[in-house]
Structures are given as structure tokens and as C-alpha cells.
Amino acid sequence: MLYRFLKFLARLTVNGYFRSIYVKGKEHIPKEGPVIFVANHPSAFMDPILLGTEIHRKLYFLARGDIFKKQLAAVLFRMINMIPVYRKGETPGHAERNDRVFQKCFDHLSKGKSLMIFPEGNSKTERRLRPLKTGTARIALGAEALNNFSLNVTIVPIGINYSNPHDFRSDVFINFGEPINVSHYKELFLADEREGVNALMEGIKSDMVNLLVIVHDNRMDELVQQIELLYRGILREDMGPGDKGYQDFQLSKDIVMALAYHIDNDPQRVAKFQENIKAYMNGLKELDLRDTHMRKSRLNIGVLRSLVYFVMGFPLFLFGYSTNYIPYRLAGWVSSAIRLPKDFVGSIKIVAGMFIFLIIYALEVLVIGRFTDGLWWLLFGVSLYPAGLFTVNYLKKYYRVIDTWKYLRIFIQKSDLVAKLKLTRLKLMDELEVAKNEYLLSKELS
Numbered sequence: 001m002l003y004r005f006l007k008f009l010a011r012l013t014v015n016g017y018f019r020s021i022y023v024k025g026k027e028h029i030p031k032e033g034p035v036i037f038v039a040n041h042p043s044a045f046m047d048p049i050l051l052g053t054e055i056h057r058k059l060y061f062l063a064r065g066d067i068f069k070k071q072l073a074a075v076l077f078r079m080i081n082m083i084p085v086y087r088k089g090e091t092p093g094h095a096e097r098n099d100r101v102f103q104k105c106f107d108h109l110s111k112g113k114s115l116m117i118f119p120e121g122n123s124k125t126e127r128r129l130r131p132l133k134t135g136t137a138r139i140a141l142g143a144e145a146l147n148n149f150s151l152n153v154t155i156v157p158i159g160i161n162y163s164n165p166h167d168f169r170s171d172v173f174i175n176f177g178e179p180i181n182v183s184h185y186k187e188l189f190l191a192d193e194r195e196g197v198n199a200l201m202e203g204i205k206s207d208m209v210n211l212l213v214i215v216h217d218n219r220m221d222e223l224v225q226q227i228e229l230l231y232r233g234i235l236r237e238d239m240g241p242g243d244k245g246y247q248d249f250q251l252s253k254d255i256v257m258a259l260a261y262h263i264d265n266d267p268q269r270v271a272k273f274q275e276n277i278k279a280y281m282n283g284l285k286e287l288d289l290r291d292t293h294m295r296k297s298r299l300n301i302g303v304l305r306s307l308v309y310f311v312m313g314f315p316l317f318l319f320g321y322s323t324n325y326i327p328y329r330l331a332g333w334v335s336s337a338i339r340l341p342k343d344f345v346g347s348i349k350i351v352a353g354m355f356i357f358l359i360i361y362a363l364e365v366l367v368i369g370r371f372t373d374g375l376w377w378l379l380f381g382v383s384l385y386p387a388g389l390f391t392v393n394y395l396k397k398y399y400r401v402i403d404t405w406k407y408l409r410i411f412i413q414k415s416d417l418v419a420k421l422k423l424t425r426l427k428l429m430d431e432l433e434v435a436k437n438e439y440l441l442s443k444e445l446s
Contacts, residue, residue, distance in 0.1 A: 003058065003080050011053040012385060013354040016392075019169040022245020023054055025176030034109035034143070034151050035179070038136050038204055039158035040212060041118035042125045043165035045347035048116060051158065054174055059116045060108055062101075062135070083115075085135070102139060109143040109153055119204070125165060125343045127215040127224075129208055137200035140182045141189045149186045154179035157204055159211025161249055165346035169392065173245040175211040180204065213252040220259065223270075226277050227255050229291055230425070231432050258439040273431060280424045287417060293407045294425045306401055313394055320391030323384055327353075327360035361385075 014021065029035075037055065041047055048061050060081045083105070086098055105115060117139075119132040140153050159175040180203055189196025215221040228251075235251045236244070263270050284291060331353040338348055361384050369377035411418050 006080055007052055009354055009358060010049045013350055013357075014050055014053055016385070016389060017168060017350050017353065018172055020171045020245070021050075021054075022171070022173040022243065023176070024174070024243070024246050024249075025178075026054070028156055028176045028178050029055060029057070030154055030156070030179060032112060034112050034153045035114045036109075036136060036140055036153065036155045037114065037116045037158060038119050038155060038208070039116075040129055040160055040208060041120045041123040042127075042160060042162060042343075043346050044123040044344045046165055046350050047118065047123065047160055049347075049350060050160070050172065050174070051116065055114075055116075057114045059114055060105075061116045062105075062118075102142060105139045106143040106146055109139070109151060110147055115139070119201075123343050125162075125346075126218070127161075127213050127221060129205070129212060129214060132201055132205055132208075134197050134201055136204060137197040141185060141193075141196055141200060144182055144186070145189070149183050153182040155182060155200075155204060156180075157207040157211060159208060161213055161252075166342070166349070167346075168349065169396075171245070173249050175249065177207045177211050180207065213249060213256060215256055220263070223274050223277070224252070224256055224259060226281065227259070227432065228252060230277070230428060231255070233295070234429070235436075258436060261439050261442060262435055273428075273435075276424070276431075277428055280421065280428060283417070283421050283424065287410055287414065287421070289407060289410065289418075289421075290403075291425075294422050306397070309397065310394075313390070316387060317391050317394040319383075320387030320389075320394075323364060324357075324388040324391060327357040328388075330360070331356045357388075 035057070037051065037059070039047060039051060048059075052059055058081070060083055062085050063082045083101060085101055108115060117136050119136045120130045121133050124130065136155065140155060144151050144153055156179050157177040159177070161173040161175065163171040165172070180200075182200065185196050185200045185203075188199055215224055232248060232251050232255070235254075236247050239247055239251075259270070284294075331349065334352045334356065335345070335349040338352075340348060361381065364384065365377055365381040368380045372380075
């Protein structure tokens with residue numbers, strides 16, 4: 001009961017937190033039978049919350065044993081299907097308890113249940129896949145071995161690709177891969193257990209790599225992000241209609257591969273381009289502008305349309321703002337007050353927001369119910385969440401209009417500097433186009 005309620009609450013929360021959630025490959029999720037879901041782990045608690053809302057099966061999560069230290073936390077975590085794992089070095093003295101944990105996992109799989117495992121072990125916000133622990137393969141093959149390889153256990157790899165999990169109203173692309181049939185590793189495992197486990201883990205790793213945008217160098221990652229900002233929109237237009245999330249994912253992978261090619265073949269050219277793009281970004285910062293201002297030759301302000309929207313929508317905005325301001329500010333204060341590693345920032349925001357909004361909404365409904373008759377309290381309660389989402393979009397449109405007028409003022413006052421930035425951007429785009437064609441030609445010749 002608690003799991004279902006929290007799943008419902010989590011779905012509302014993630015839909016409010018993210019600007020867009022793109023999902024590909026859901027058809028690969030088995031409707032029944034034992035399955036292990038494995039995913040990369042860039043954002044602590046956010047990853048299981050997000051995947052729990054997208055996977056329409058009851059999940060049992062393997063989690064670090066040290067979070068079960070407090071008795072109350074242990075009871076709560078077990079109520080939401082979390083299973084502790086004790087690793088050497090992280091929770092000394094408890095590793096022997098993993099035998100019981102493994103047996104519990106075997107029992108779950110033998111009953112046709114599903115497990116959720118993050119084989120990297122700990123979370124870190126970066127676009128790469130860290131070394132995978134072998135627990136996933138040991139659990140899968142161990143469960144099959146105990147049942148004479150008759151369970152038909154499958155492993156579904158998942159790639160979670162955030163634009164930035166710590167930013168409110170950011171984007172995420174969830175990529176489900178094709179299931180891996182564990183029984184295919186039967187002969188190898190029976191001949192040599194270690195070889196079987198390692199082979200299965202290599203298969204899992206290979207599939208996960210294909211589902212992720214991976215940048216091996218943090219210094220290179222900054223340049224990749226800058227190229228994505230400048231160039232990915234144009235590349236998407238060249239691709240034509242399609243799913244935006246998947247297109248951006250593929251284009252980001254192509255950008256990473258093309259950049260790696262040019263770094264290998266002409267590092268000085270890449271270094272020079274990096275200097276130029278950094279100068280362009282600094283120019284934008286000095287004028288307090290964004291790259292979107294430089295992209296279009298003319299701006300469509302839509303004064304009349306904007307005026308109608310803001311006037312007609314103002315009453316709903318006022319309602320949404322007044323009823324959501326306190327929980328929004330309180331969630332922000334709590335998430336900033338808790339001192340945790342930066343990889344946990346987004347997780348704390350989403351968890352704190354989920355419970356704080358629930359509590360404040362409940363209090364507001366109680367107050368309205370106290371001073372009204374009939375079912376007005378119910379109508380009020382149902383309207384809180386959609387009114388909050390409308391308020392976010394209303395403010396977004398408002399700041400976009402303000403931003404446009406600000407750009408026009410700067411353009412009038414400093415037209416020479418703006419024109420220089422536009423010219424710099426055109427030169428960068430020309431160089432990117434040349435580099436793209438050279439990379440594509442190299443692929444054809446190889």
C-alpha cells in the first residue's frame with residue numbers, strides 16, 4: 001500500500017520537477033517472469049525514484065547497507081522494497097550478511113519478481129560508466145543455478161541520460177535496452193563460475209555503454225556541452241521529424257565521437273576552437289545574453305498573443321502562486337540546508353519537495369475545509385498540483401518576454417558588440433560544419 005502511494009506521489013513529483021521526460025524502449029520490459037533491471041547511477045535517490053515511475057512492475061531495490069543504520073530508516077526502507085547490500089570497505093564487519101541478501105534475491109527471482117540494481121555501486125554525476133560490480137551477474141546466474149536454469153531470468157539494461165539532474169525543469173532521456181537472456185551463459189558458468197560471471201558482466205557493460213552518452217574526459221565534457229548548445233539544434237533540423245529525446249541522445253553521441261576523432265588527429269585545431277568558443281561564451285556573459293539571442297536573425301515577440309495569455313491566465317497564476325509559494329520555498333531551503341555531496345543535490349530537492357508539498361497541500365486543504373461547506377475542499381485540493389504547474393509555465397513565459405525585451409535594449413545600446421558576437425557565432429558554426437563533414441568522410445573511408 002505504501003509502495004503504491006509513494007509511486008503515485010513520485011510520478012507527480014518527477015513530472016513537476018523535469019521539463020521533459022523522454023523514454024525509449026519500454027517495449028523491452030518483460031510483462032512477467034523474473035527480471036533484473038540494471039542502470040547507471042548519476043544521481044543518488046533520484047535514479048530509483050525516476051525509474052520506479054516508468055517501470056510498471058513492482059521493484060525491489062538493492063541499496064547500500066549503511067543507509068539502514070537507523071532503526072526507523074531501516075523499517076521505512078524495507079516497506080518500500082529496499083534490500084540492503086553490505087560491501088567491504090563501505091560497511092566493515094557486515095559483508096558476511098550478503099549471503100542472506102543473495103538468498104533473498106534468489107527467492108525473489110524464483111517467484112517471478114523483479115530487482116533493480118545500480119551495478120556502479122555509488123552515485124556520481126558524470127557522463128560516463130564507472131566500473132561495474134559483479135553482484136548483478138552473481139545474483140542472476142546463482143538464481144538460475146539453484147533452479148537448474150529453468151527460471152528464464154532476463155536482465156534489462158537501462159541508460160539514464162540527464163541534461164542536469166540538479167536543475168529544476170531540466171530534461172532526462174531514459175533508454176531501455178533489449179533484455180539479456182541469462183541462460184545463454186549457462187554452459188560457461190557451469191564450466192567456470194568466475195568466467196561465466198565476468199562474461200555476463202561484459203555483456204551488461206557493452207549494452208549499457210550503447211544506451212549512454214559517455215564522455216571519458218571531464219575537460220572534454222565542457223567542450224561537448226558547448227558544442228551541444230551551439231550546434232545540436234541545427235543537426236536536429238537536418239535529421240527531420242522524430243522523437244526529440246532520442247535525436248538529442250544520438251546527436252550527443254555523434255558529437256562526442258567526432259570530437260574524439262579530431263582530438264586524435266589535430267589536437268591543436270581543437271585547442272584553438274576551444275579558445276574561440278570560450279571567448280564567445282565570455283562575450284555572452286559580459287553582455288548578460290544567452291546563445292538563443294544569437295541564433296535568430298529576428299525575434300518574434302508576439303506582443304498581442306503574449307498580452308492575451310498573461311491577462312487571461314493571471315487569476316489562475318495568482319491562485320497557483322499563492323498556494324505553491326510556501327512549499328516551493330520551503331523545499332528549496334531544506335535542500336540547501338542539508339550538507340551533502342553535490343551528487344545528492346537533485347535527489348534531496350526531489351525527495352524534500354515530494355514530502356513538503358504533500359504536507360503543505362494537506363494543511364491548505366484542511367484550512368479550506370474548515371471554512372467552507374460541501375465539497376469545495378476537494379475541488380481546491382485537486383486544483384493545487386495543476387495550478388502549480390501552470391504557475392511554473394506562466395513565470396517561464398513571463399521571464400522569456402522580459403529576456404527578449406532586455407536583448408532588444410542591449411542590441412540598441414551595444415549593437416556593434418552584438419553584431420560582433422553574431423559574426424563570431426557564424427564562424428564557429430562554419431568550423432563545426434567543416435569538422436562534421438571531415439569526420440563523416442573519415443567514417444566512409446574507414
